[in-house]
Amino acid sequence: MRKIFGWVLLALGAFLVVVALTATLWAPGQVKRTPLDTDSTTRLAGSADKLNPGTGEVESLDVKATSITQADSKRSDDEVVVFVNSVCLVIDEGDVPDCVDADDPEGRLVSASTDVFATDRSTAEAVNGEYLPAGAEEKEGLINKWPFDAEKKDYQYWDGILGAPVDAVYDSTETLEGLETYKYHVVVDEESAEVVDGVQGVYSQDKFLWIDPVTGSIINQTQQELRTLENGDVLLDLDLAFTEDQVTDNVESAKDSGSLIELITSTVPLVGFIGGALALLAGAFLVFAGRRRETA
Missing domain, CATH: 2.30.230 (Lipovitellin-phosvitin complex; beta-sheet shell regions)
Structure with a gap:
């Protein structure tokens, strides 16, 4: 269950980073x-x-x-x-x-x-x-x-x-x-x-x-x-x-x-990059920590 939750966090983190990149570049x-x-x-x-x-x-x-x-x-x-x-x-x-x-x-x-x-x-x-x-x-x-x-x-x-x-x-x-x-x-x-x-x-x-x-x-x-x-x-x-x-x-x-421009060009990238990074780190920890336990 912990490993599944980790993969969910990885997917969420990747999604947030993509959204942030889109809001920044496009x-x-x-x-x-x-x-x-x-x-x-x-x-x-x-x-x-x-x-x-x-x-x-x-x-x-x-x-x-x-x-x-x-x-x-x-x-x-x-x-x-x-x-x-x-x-x-x-x-x-x-x-x-x-x-x-x-x-x-x-x-x-x-x-x-x-x-x-x-x-x-x-x-x-x-x-x-x-x-x-x-x-x-x-x-x-x-x-x-x-x-x-x-x-x-x-x-x-x-x-x-x-x-x-x-x-x-x-x-x-x-x-x-x-x-x-x-x-x-x-x-x-x-x-x-x-x-x-x-x-x-x-x-x-x-x-x-x-x-x-x-x-x-x-x-x-x-x-x-x-x-x-x-x-x-x-x-x-x-x-x-x-x-x-x-x-x-x-x-x-x-x-x-x-306000709309500020939301799309500043707030969304900020939330996306920070939230995405945190989700990726947390997801990676859960997935790879679970693998180490299984190997042990």
Whole structure:
């Protein structure tokens, strides 16, 4: 009976070691990848000074933005995920929905756009070529998230107005609702750009992004954006940030995902290697001690 129990321990120990090796060598590459079923809605709110083309006057408005990002599973594969992103900015008055039509009778639409882009599921870097539909804009750098295991360094971050990547400079480490985040700073200073379809002007932006270093997800974001004509006339002066509820939701999601990653990549290997080693030693002792007694 003692010998049988020893063989059971040997089998258990071998199983635990195999599980630990799998969790160490194979699992990180699987769990640290952007999911192919991503379907997220991000909400921002703030204020804007906007030129009213009808009156020629600049109006001060409360605004809100809704960004919907969905993965296109048909275009995605094991290495690359393709996203469809829709962003709508509306005047926040009354019971306004997340988005309105261009012919909204109350004129509450500020801007609306749809974009298609692809990123590497591990590094979050932009991917082009066959993954994009005909006519889609090719991009560079990071777009909608940071890589897993983000570092305290500068990254290239895509700016849709400039149509080029800009520097996202590591600024500091801050804790948001119990979650440690890395804060990055993006500055665009009076660059010539197409500020409205078909209209050249001057574009500036000052943006901060708080990133969960484990998952690379954006936890919070604030931005101050200014678009003017080349003569200095203001078209849009925007001050926008994630809503408090959005930040809370992002923190909870990042904590859940981070705990799962920690379990699979750290806890399971630790338990597997230690438990497996102990089981192998105990099993070997019982089996070979039993053999010595039988020989005696």
